[in-house]
Amino acid sequence: MLCSEAQKNTILKLLIVDDDDVDRERLRRMLLKSDIETDISEASSVEDSMMFLEDDEFDCVIVDYRLGLQSGLSLLNSIRTILDKRCAVIMVTGLGDEEVAAEAMRLGASDYLLKNQLQSSQLLRAIISSIQRAELEKKLHNMAHYDNLTGLASRPLLHEKLQHVITSQESAAVAFLDLDNFKPINDHYGHGAGDYVLFTIANRLNDALRKNDTLARIGGDEFVLLLRDMTEEQECDRFLERLIAVINAPIELVDFDCHVKVSVSIGIAMVTSDSIDADTILRRADQTMYRAKHKGNNNILFFDPEEEVRQLARKALLQAAEKGIQQGEFELYYQPQMSLQEDKVVGVEALLRWNHPILGHILPTLFLEALEHPSVGLVIGEWVIEEAIQQAKLWRHTVGISVNVSSAQFFAPDFITKLALCLEKNNDFLPALLTIEISENILLKNLQQAIKVAESCRRLGVSIAIDNFGADYASLVCIQDVPINKLKVDKKLIQHLPTSHKDKLLSSHLTTLSKALKIQLIAEAVETNEQRLALLKAGYLFGQGYHFVQPMNADKVTVWIQSRSP
Structure with missing residues (x-):
């Protein structure tokens, strides 16, 4: 039996592509002898057949190998690549060339038949078999190439x-x-x-x-x-x-x-x-x-091609930072925080520095972004806290130590657990001497989570400071909600203080608010004595910056602190 009852009741849409009128008519007569009802279209060239295929769907295309100056192989290729059709395609030819047959099958032909040996029953069997194979391939193709939910391309x-x-x-x-x-x-x-x-x-x-x-x-x-x-x-x-x-x-x-x-x-x-x-x-x-x-x-x-270059540079920097951690290329420098009234050290901020074996000292502004990546920020952040505590212990509880924490580290699920373990391991260090500095941006990212983490730090006895306050856009409401101990005021609000009436007014209100909330104010980037005096007049008590001293390595800052001890 050549076909099932269901196939007999189906109208097959067929396209015959042959440049020879006699051969096209011969193929048509063969198909009309079958029990299957057919709807046959004819084309004599690649161009004509492409027009048919663009406008309609066919169950099977029967293509002659020779189409005038063109080859049926080019049509095969166009059906698959340009039109993306998954219909059955049978190639017929008067030549028994195995290489042509192999190329036809490679390009998507379902079968390859010789004209001089072709019988009606053989052609019908080939068509039905090719259609069944094409339907299976189409299902498999759709499963691999189309989204189940939307039917869109995958x-x-x-x-x-x-x-x-x-x-x-x-x-x-x-x-x-x-x-x-x-x-x-x-x-x-x-x-x-x-x-x-x-x-x-x-x-x-x-x-x-x-x-x-x-x-x-x-x-x-x-x-x-x-x-x-x-x-x-x-x-x-x-x-x-x-x-x-x-x-x-x-x-x-x-x-x-x-x-x-x-x-x-x-x-x-x-x-x-x-x-x-x-x-x-x-x-x-x-x-x-x-x-x-x-x-x-x-x-x-x-x-933006330039943005891609910047991303590649960031990626290279990130990889170098990961290697730098393993190679011990990072170290801490320390900048004292001073009383504005007298030459007295009230605290020290630990600042991360990177000594690259080839590039030398890399500026913090270039690598701090890498610290927001978990692969770098979490590892080096833990090292910074541990190293800072070890250094502070050498000062025998005379001054506190502040460390900057990235958002990646601060919001890490195990941050508080690891901080508690570090303090437990260093039980000869007073937690009250440790201050965790976070940026305003951390509050803007997730205020509620920031409040929870800050409260957990406070329960451990650790202080919280907002670094570079005024550099971003955290509101005073945020400051009121977060359990903080210190505000480190950004240089934006400091540098023009001696001459700016607006900055003087703002600083006066800020000191009044900090006293009401019992928050310690520390002025950052104090660079001149005029700024120091203006800060004192505005009600500030503490500051840090180049006017006092630049960041130093551990040995130098220890000597510097000792020289100012009573």
Whole structure:
């Protein structure tokens, strides 16, 4: 039996491609002899057949090897690569060439038949077998190349299409989209509602795209757009602004009788004639999207080559810092904190320094960002606290020690546990002599968590100081909420104090507030005696800076402290 009852009742759409009128008619008659109803179209060239294939779907294409000056192999290649069709393709030829047969199969032909031996039953068997094989391949292809939830392209298919665009040296843009604040929808309404939102967004985007564009979902709430024939950033920006409006429209959750709205962050990398490969373009768009996300909701950013250079430099610095920790390249310098009224040391701040074997002394401004990375910040942060305590013990409880803590270390789940263990191990050191300095930015990142960690430090007997107060945007309300002991006032509020009426007024109010809250004020970056006197007049009692002394290594600062001891 050549076909099942179900197949007999199916109308097969077939396309015969042959430049010989007689051969096309012969193939048509063979097909009409079968029990299966067919809908047959004919083309005499590659160009004609491409027009048919672009406008319609066929179950099977029967292609002659020789098509005038062209080869049926070129059509095979176009069906798979340009049109991305998964239909069955059978190649027929008057030549029994094994190399041609092998090349045809490699390019996606399901079968290879010789014209002079071809019978109606053989052709029908080949068609049915090829269609069945093509359907199975299509299912497997869809499983690998399409997203189950949305039906959109998945990463492998996107990668294929993008690589083809790059190889063809087409102009295009790749836009990486990440929905903002999508997690709360899942958390509040459940994953079913979250899936519905993703499905709705996918449909909206699909409807808004042009015919040749590709939309892929590559996981979670992340989508990627491949926008073909896109040459100008301004054109791309206008197009994506329209998509943002589509995404921002409210989505109705019927089961919850409510509407939700989502925003999106978009990073774009333009595909140009010198683009390297798909992975590089996708990585650039992805990294740019994260930069857009940091700027806030509904932001669009284009890839910046200079930013990539900076990222590579940061990565190299991070790797060097990790190695530097292992090689013992870091050390602590110390800057005394002084009474503004008399030449008396009231505390010392420990400052991290990096002595690179090749680059020499690396400025803190260059490597402090690396400390926010867990692989560096947590390890070196623990070392700094331990080293500072060991040094302070040598001063026999005469002065306290302050250490700066990065946000990565401060918000680490085991920070308090490790701090407690360190203090327990050094039980001959008074916890009250240790001050943990955090930046205003830490409060802005997560105020509630910062309050919890600060309270835990206080319970251990450790003081908390806000470093560079006034450099960022933490409000006085934050300062009131966080259990802090000290405010280290940034040089912005200090440097013009002798001559600025506004700064004098602000400093006066700040000292009044600190007294009311029982918070110690320490002026940073005191560089002149005029500043010292102005600070005293404003009500400050303590300060540090080059007017008193520059940071010194452990040996020098010990001598310096001893020279000022009674």
